[in-house]
Amino acid sequence: KDYENASTWAVSELDRAAEFKLIPSILKGADMTKPITREEFAALAVTLYERTTGITAQAVSPNPFIDTNNQEVLKAFNLGITTGITATTFAPNELTNREQVASMLSRTMRMIAPDGDFSTAGAPAFSDQKDISSWALDHALFMAKSGIIKGIDGKFMPKAVTSAQKAAGYATTTREQALLMSVRAFETMD
DSSP states (O other): OOOBSOOGGGHHHHHHHHHTTOSOGGGTTOBTTSBOBHHHHHHHHHHHHHHHHOOOOOOOSSOOOSSOOOHHHHHHHHHTSOOOSSSSOOOTTSBOBHHHHHHHHHHHHHHHOTTSOOOOTTOOOOTTGGGSOTTTHHHHHHHHHTTSSOOBTTBOOOSOOSHHHHHHTTTBOBHHHHHHHHHHHHHHHO
């Protein structure tokens, strides 16, 4: 089986992710209900890029990071899908937040279809839009407009702002949520 321990609501789209071969090897057999790490999401984005374009991405060389030599991370960095948290650290095991996920997925789609329409006109307005980082705003709004990432109760929930939110895992993305976004992006691009 391509995945383990999925939520009932996610199974049909996860089965499509498996059918479309969008589940990267790092997530094969993983507990889908757990939060996704930066490294795992980078691999998911590269898989989406490679499956959609038919092009095998190349890893950046030399490796700029001291904390990872994961080839999928290095491919994602080389494609411009992701950056490090500093010039020399990637933080592969750190959990992603929703604005990072929106940005990485949006950048992936822009690499797949450089001439696509990535306007944010008609995107929903979120009550917590002020909490979305400036570098992520266009990506978040595009993802919401296209229905790939959905808001919850009028909020985008981009990142944990308060210590209570951090403690509660606010704005984290689970592996199954990330794969569902990948399926939606794949179907949008197809």
